[in-house]
Amino acid sequence: MNLVEYPHPALRKKALPVRLIDSKFKILVKEMFDLLYTTSGVGLAANQVNIPLKFFITNTSPDKEPGMERVYINPVVTDTYGMSQVFEGCLSFPGLNIPIRRPVKTTIQYIALTGETVNEEMEGMDSHIVQHEIDHLNGVLIIDKVNELYRPQMNTYLEELEIDFVSKQKTGNAPQDAEILESWEPWISKYGAE
Ligand SMILES: [Zn+2]
Numbered sequence: 001m002n003l004v005e006y007p008h009p010a011l012r013k014k015a016l017p018v019r020l021i022d023s024k025f026k027i028l029v030k031e032m033f034d035l036l037y038t039t040s041g042v043g044l045a046a047n048q049v050n051i052p053l054k055f056f057i058t059n060t061s062p063d064k065e066p067g068m069e070r071v072y073i074n075p076v077v078t079d080t081y082g083m084s085q086v087f088e089g090c091l092s093f094p095g096l097n098i099p100i101r102r103p104v105k106t107t108i109q110y111i112a113l114t115g116e117t118v119n120e121e122m123e124g125m126d127s128h129i130v131q132h133e134i135d136h137l138n139g140v141l142i143i144d145k146v147n148e149l150y151r152p153q154m155n156t157y158l159e160e161l162e163i164d165f166v167s168k169q170k171t172g173n174a175p176q177d178a179e180i181l182e183s184w185e186p187w188i189s190k191y192g193a194e
Contacts, residue, residue, distance in 0.1 A: 001031045001049050003039070005092050006141070006161050009180050010047045015054040015137040016192035017074045021115055025191060029071055029113060032057050037064055041091045043129050045136030048092050052184045053191055056133035060126065073111040075134055078119070081105035086128045090142050096157065100145050102131045 004010050018025070028051070036044045036059060045056040054074050061068035082104035089097045106127040109119050122130050135141065146154055168174035175183070 001035055003035060003044075003048055003091055004050050005094065005165075006143070006158065007165050008050070008092070009177055010050045010052065010184075011092055011136070011141060012139045013047060013052045013184070014139045015045075015047055015052050016188060016194065017054045018111075018191050019193035020191050021073070021111075021113065026113065029055075029057060033059065033069055039091055043133045044091065045133045047136050047139070050180070050183060051187050053187055054137050056137065058129060058133070060129065071113040072108070072130070072133070073113070075108050075110040075130070075137070077106055077131075077134060078109050079105075079107035079121075080127075084124075084128075086125065088128060088132060088142055090132070093142065093161075096142070096154075098142060098146050098150050098154070100128070100132075100142055101147075102128045106130055108134075 032044050032046070032049060035049065036042075036057060042060045043056055043058040046053045056072050056075070058070045058072070059065075059068050080103035083101050084104045085099045085101045087097050088100045104127060105121060105123050107119065107121045108130055109117065112118050132142070135145075143154060143158060165174060169176055
C-alpha cells in the first residue's frame with residue numbers, strides 16, 4: 001500500500017459508497033492505519049491509497065493510541081455551523097501548509113467498522129479534519145479552497161509536482177493512467193455501490 005501524491009488521478013476520483021464490510025476490508029483498514037502511523041498525519045482517505053471507496057480513517061491523539069482509531073464509512077454531512085480558518089496540510093501535498101476556511105462545527109452520519117450507524121458532532125480542528133477527508137472522497141483537494149493570496153506561489157509548487165509525476169510516468173517509475181484505472185476495478189466490483 002502506497003500513499004499517492006498530487007497529481008495522481010485517484011485524488012480526483014469521486015469515491016463509491018461501500019456496500020460490504022468483510023475481513024478483507026478490515027485488513028485494508030488496518031493497513032491504512034499502519035501507513036498513517038508512518039506519517040505525521042491525523043487522517044487518511046481511501047483515495048489517498050488509490051482505493052476509490054467512500055471511507056476515511058483518523059487518529060487525532062498525539063500518541064496515536066489504538067483506542068482513538070476511528071473509521072468513517074459512507075460519511076454524510078447532516079449539519080454545519082459557523083466558519084473558521086485553520087492552517088491545513090495534506091499527506092498528498094508534501095510540505096504544503098495553507099489556511100483553509102471550513103465550518104466550526106460539522107455533524108456527520110456514517111457507518112462504523114462494526115456496521116452500526118453513528119451520528120457525531122465534530123468541533124474545531126476535528127470539524128476541519130472530517131471536512132478535509134470528506135472532500136477527498138468527493139475528489140476535492142485543499143488546493144481548490146486556497147485563499148487567493150496564496151494562489152501564485154502555490155501554482156509554482158503544483159507545476160513542479162505535475163512535471164515530476166509526468167516524468168516518472170515517462171520513465172516507468174509511476175503507473176500509466178490506464179493502469180491506474182484498471183487497478184480500481186477489483187475494489188469497485190467487490191465493495192462499491194453505485
Ligand atoms: Zn488530505
